Amino acid sequence: MTLIRPSRRDVLKLAAVAPAFALPARASAQLGAPGSANPGYFNFSIGQARVTILSDGYFSLPTSGLGVNAPRDEVEAFLERHYQNPQQGYSHTNHLYVELGEARVLVDVGSGNRWFDSTGQLLANMQAAGIDPAGITHVVITHAHPDHIWGIRDDFDEPIFPDAQYFIGRAEYEYWMQDELVNKVAPEEQQFVLGAVNSITAEGLEWGLLTHDQEVAPGIRVIDTPGHTPGHQSVVVESDGKQLIALGDAMSHAYTNFAHPEWFNNFDADGAQTVATRQRLLDMAATDRMAVLGYHFPFPGVGHVMREGDAWRFVPALWQFG
Amino acid sequence: MTLIRPSRRDVLKLAAVAPAFALPARASAQLGAPGSANPGYFNFSIGQARVTILSDGYFSLPTSGLGVNAPRDEVEAFLERHYQNPQQGYSHTNHLYVELGEARVLVDVGSGNRWFDSTGQLLANMQAAGIDPAGITHVVITHAHPDHIWGIRDDFDEPIFPDAQYFIGRAEYEYWMQDELVNKVAPEEQQFVLGAVNSITAEGLEWGLLTHDQEVAPGIRVIDTPGHTPGHQSVVVESDGKQLIALGDAMSHAYTNFAHPEWFNNFDADGAQTVATRQRLLDMAATDRMAVLGYHFPFPGVGHVMREGDAWRFVPALWQFG
Numbered sequence: 336m337t338l339i340r341p342s343r344r345d346v347l348k349l350a351a352v353a354p355a356f357a358l359p360a361r362a363s364a365q366l367g368a369p370g371s372a373n374p375g376y377f378n379f380s381i382g383q384a385r386v387t388i389l390s391d392g393y394f395s396l397p398t399s400g401l402g403v404n405a406p407r408d409e410v411e412a413f414l415e416r417h418y419q420n421p422q423q424g425y426s427h428t429n430h431l432y433v434e435l436g437e438a439r440v441l442v443d444v445g446s447g448n449r450w451f452d453s454t455g456q457l458l459a460n461m462q463a464a465g466i467d468p469a470g471i472t473h474v475v476i477t478h479a480h481p482d483h484i485w486g487i488r489d490d491f492d493e494p495i496f497p498d499a500q501y502f503i504g505r506a507e508y509e510y511w512m513q514d515e516l517v518n519k520v521a522p523e524e525q526q527f528v529l530g531a532v533n534s535i536t537a538e539g540l541e542w543g544l545l546t547h548d549q550e551v552a553p554g555i556r557v558i559d560t561p562g563h564t565p566g567h568q569s570v571v572v573e574s575d576g577k578q579l580i581a582l583g584d585a586m587s588h589a590y591t592n593f594a595h596p597e598w599f600n601n602f603d604a605d606g607a608q609t610v611a612t613r614q615r616l617l618d619m620a621a622t623d624r625m626a627v628l629g630y631h632f633p634f635p636g637v638g639h640v641m642r643e644g645d646a647w648r649f650v651p652a653l654w655q656f657g
Numbered sequence: 658m659t660l661i662r663p664s665r666r667d668v669l670k671l672a673a674v675a676p677a678f679a680l681p682a683r684a685s686a687q688l689g690a691p692g693s694a695n696p697g698y699f700n701f702s703i704g705q706a707r708v709t710i711l712s713d714g715y716f717s718l719p720t721s722g723l724g725v726n727a728p729r730d731e732v733e734a735f736l737e738r739h740y741q742n743p744q745q746g747y748s749h750t751n752h753l754y755v756e757l758g759e760a761r762v763l764v765d766v767g768s769g770n771r772w773f774d775s776t777g778q779l780l781a782n783m784q785a786a787g788i789d790p791a792g793i794t795h796v797v798i799t800h801a802h803p804d805h806i807w808g809i810r811d812d813f814d815e816p817i818f819p820d821a822q823y824f825i826g827r828a829e830y831e832y833w834m835q836d837e838l839v840n841k842v843a844p845e846e847q848q849f850v851l852g853a854v855n856s857i858t859a860e861g862l863e864w865g866l867l868t869h870d871q872e873v874a875p876g877i878r879v880i881d882t883p884g885h886t887p888g889h890q891s892v893v894v895e896s897d898g899k900q901l902i903a904l905g906d907a908m909s910h911a912y913t914n915f916a917h918p919e920w921f922n923n924f925d926a927d928g929a930q931t932v933a934t935r936q937r938l939l940d941m942a943a944t945d946r947m948a949v950l951g952y953h954f955p956f957p958g959v960g961h962v963m964r965e966g967d968a969w970r971f972v973p974a975l976w977q978f979g
Contacts, residue, residue, distance in 0.1 A: 366948055366959070366974050367702030367899070371787065373976055374696035380689030393978050418946070418961040418972045425975055453979055465693065577689070624740070626688055634976040637688070639740040650740045651973060652688050653747055654695055654956040656715050657775055 339542045341512065341535060375456060376464035377635035379655060381626065382574025384435040384554065387464050388628065388635040391428035391445030391486070392454035398424050402591055402598035404606060410591070410598070417590045428454060428482055429636035431581040431628055432466060433572050438552035440473040442570050442581045443630070444495065447486030449530070457486060458495065471496045473551050476503040477583030478564040479511045479531035480602070483630070487534045494539050502551055503535070504559065505544035507566025511535060560585035560616065562609030563602065569616070579626040579637075585612055589632040593617070593640070593647040617647050626652065661864045663834065663857060697778060698786035699957035701977060703948065704896025706757040706876065709786050710950065710957040713750035713767030713808070714776035720746050724913055724920035726928060732913070732920070739912045750776060750804055751958035753903040753950055754788060755894050760874035762795040764892050764903050765952070766817065769808030771852070779808060780817065793818045795873050798825040799905030800886040801833045801853035802924070805952070809856045816861050824873055825857070826881070827866035829888025833857060882907035882938065884931030885924065891938070901948040901959075907934055911954040915939070915962070915969040939969050948974065 375390035398421060402410040411421040419425075431442040445457040461468055474496055476484050489495050510516075511531040520528055535542070545551070545568060547559040557568040563584045570581040586592040587600060596613045599606035620627050620640040629636045629649075638651040697712035720743060724732040733743040741747075753764040767779040783790055796818055798806050811817050832838075833853040842850055857864070867873070867890060869881040879890040885906045892903040908914040909922060918935045921928035942949050942962040951958045951971075960973040 366977070367704065368979060369700030369977055370702060370707045371700055372978055373700055374698075375978060376696075378691030378693055378695055380692060382689065385692045390978065416963060418963065425977070427976075456978075633973070634978075641738060641740065651955070654749075655688070655691055655747070656694055656697060656712065656778070656956075657690060 339508070339544060340540070341542070374463065375460035375634070377637070377654070378464070379637065379652065381433075381572050381579045382577045384433050384572050384574045384579075386434075386572070386579065387432045387466060388637060389430040389432050389441075389457055389460045389464060389466070390634055391430060391460075391482070392451070392456040393425060393427050393634075394451040394454055394482070396424050396426065398422055400424075400601035401588060402595065403601050405595065405598045413591065413594070419590060425633075426482075426587075426631040427634040427636060429628060429630055429632065429634060430457060431570060431572075431579075432461070432464075433555065435554045435572065435574060436552065438473055438555060439471050440475060440552060440555055440570075441471050441496070441499075442475050443477055443483040443583070444474060445486035446482045447488065447495070448490065449485040450481050454482065455486060468496060469498065471499045473555075474499045474501050475545075475551055475555075475557065475568075475570055476501070476507075477569060477581070477630070478507055478567040479503070479535065480564065480584065481527065481530050483583070484534040485530050487540070488537045492538065494537055497539060500543060501540050502543045502545050502557075504557065504566040504568040505546055506559070506561070507564060507568065508535065508542065508544050510565040560612045562599075562605050562607075562612045563587070564604050567612075577626075578623065579628060580616070580620060581628045581630075582616065583630055585609075585616055586627070586629050587631045589629055589636070589638075589649045592629075593649045594643075596646065621647065661830070661866060662862070663864070696785065697782035697956070699959070699976070700786070701959065701974065703755075703894050703901045704899045706755050706894050706896045706901075708756075708894070708901065709754045709788060710959060711752040711754050711763075711779055711782045711786060711788070712956055713752060713782075713804070714773070714778040715747060715749050715956075716773040716776055716804070718746050718748065720744055722746075722923035723910065724917065725923050727917065727920045735913065735916070741912060747955075748909075748953040749956040749958060751950060751952055751954065751956060752779060753892060753894075753901075754783070754786075754793075755877065757876045757894065757896060758874065760795055760877060761793050762797060762874060762877055762892075763793050763818070763821075764797050765799055765805040765905070766796060767808035768804045769810065769817070770812060771807040772803050776804065777808065790818060791820065793821045795877075796821045796823045797867075797873055797877075797879065797890075797892055798823070798829070799891065799903070799952070800829055800889040801825070801857065802886065802906065803849065803852050805905070806856040807852050809862070810859045814860065816859055819861060822865060823862050824865045824867050824879075826879065826888040826890040827868055828881070828883070829886060829890065830857065830864065830866050832887040882934045884921075884927050884929075884934045885909070886926050889934075899948075900945065901950060902938070902942060903950045903952075904938065905952055907931075907938055908949075908951050909953045911951055911958070911960075911971045914951075915971045916965075918968065943969065
């Protein structure tokens with residue numbers, strides 16, 4: 336595998352990367368906010384793989400970004416019927432951490448202190464779960480959006496996992512690192528570009544660039560799931576014939592994406608491709624009874640895909656104690 | 658309200674109360690068992706009420722007890738389709754704890770060390786959630802089955818919440834405390850009777866006997882939900898116009914009871930009455946958008962009731978961090 340150590344470009348050193356959507360976080364569920372925090376980690380296993388879901392926190396964006404190709408009143412009625420706040424979303428951020436063989440693999444690094452006040456909890460939840468950050472051997476980035484990669488550096492600009500090997504899809508890398516992308520995109524997307532490039536080019540990181548079906552470590556591989564971003568990848572854990580797909584943002588909503596896979600969202604770069612990828616993932620997961628993890632699904636975001644007529648339903652995994 | 662301080666009967670002092678179903682606990686979910694334990698408490702609010710769901714652990718019984726009035730192959734196919742183990746169940750034990758005004762109310766006391774090895778975790782999870790057992794003012798028992806009441810005494814036969822006021826439905830109390838019940842029931846039910854009577858008659862307890870719609874504390878009342886047992890009651894928390902029903906075992910399965918409310922289980926004392934109570938609860942919760950808590954639903958067992966054609970679907974509540 337080619338390893339890449341990109342250097343920063345002058346234009347980016349000058350750019351201040353401020354949060355793109357620094358809205359106050361608002362609780363949006365039917366039940367009221369908890370008086371004290373709920374735990375942010377969840378353990379289970381896939382064959383020999385010991386898996387922990389680690390939350391980086393949550394954020395809340397208007398639901399106007401959901402189902403942008405569907406009638407607005409239909410989207411709101413759907414959310415209301417499913418006891419979701421029809422106006423304001425509540426996005427979790429569920430990271431896959433897996434111990435399999437010698438590998439200690441983390442998928443995505445969250446947004447650190449560069450996104451919402453209510454995010455940046457990855458390291459705290461890792462500590463609560465009893466996981467040593469220094470033990471992480473591989474970091475796989477599904478795509479270079481703020482909530483998935485901006486936390487790669489700490490407040491002092493140092494990588495938070497300095498000893499890990501970093502991986503990202505070759506197509507994803509090439510998209511964000513292309514010359515002058517920042518001047519080609521719409522003004523409201525420029526912060527995403529600057530943040531992605533600043534994160535990828537963080538000092539001290541060395542990147543492995545991945546193609547479809549490539550293994551990161553024994554039993555852990557990536558698959559191309561483009562649409563949400565041009566080079567988006569999902570991560571598949573396989574052990575003893577059991578499989579889990581960390582979807583990343585190939586699916587981002589546990590209700591709309593299943594009942595209406597044909598609806599896409601404002602952050603999906605290519606709507607039609609997002610829908611095609613999603614249909615393929617849903618069919619595959621239901622047929623092979625693979626577990627799925629949605630980064631933005633309700634915590635812990637792990638479950639299975641049930642066929643329901645022409646569409647699907649997300650069946651959350653059991654919260655097991657033993 | 659009449660307060661009752663029952664005394665033990667000689668026959669019961671002699672009876673050894675052994676676990677009725679001391680099967681080894683087996684994990685039954687599609688995902689593997691966690692390598693280390695998952696947290697067993699969950700916080701949220703209902704208006705001014707601060708609510709914590711506390712787990713007493715879990716147990717696993719054969720699914721042959723589910724939907725005993727339905728064709729067996731239909732029940733198994735239904736479970737399989739919903740990614741539930743078709744042969745072996747996994748029952749959580751989700752206790753409602755609520756702080757509202759001056760009241761600190763706990764619903765049911767779990768099974769202590771008298772049921773499965775994997776249950777009896779209530780006090781440990783109370784500690785993990787930062788709740789002081791000595792602060793509990795009211796204990797409400799939904800019904801006198803082992804997993805709901807056998808934990809009322811500790812290993813030294815002392816009540817685990819000595820300073821609380823205890824409540825149970827008058828009809829439930831009168832059913833279990835009737836003369837010679839132990840000699841009227843089938844042999845395999847005798848342990849249930851002995852355990853219920855021994856628990857109700859534990860030294861030092863004083864009982865308030867409740868009727869339909871009676872308040873235990875401001876904003877917290879019971880409603881009659883008979884069928885599972887003759888005097889079964891559910892607990893309603895209401896604050897600022899928001900409501901939560903702690904169903905107890907009026908509903909015991911988050912999939913079968915919603916999609917097939919007409920199916921009843923082997924532990925439902927009166928099948929037809931259980932189904933009638935359930936239909937009424939489902940209709941009420943969906944119409945008024947009340948939250949529900951299922952004692953045996955997948956942890957934390959809180960959610961809402963969505964209409965789906967002629968039946969229903971359980972929509973789990975969001976796991977909120979803030």
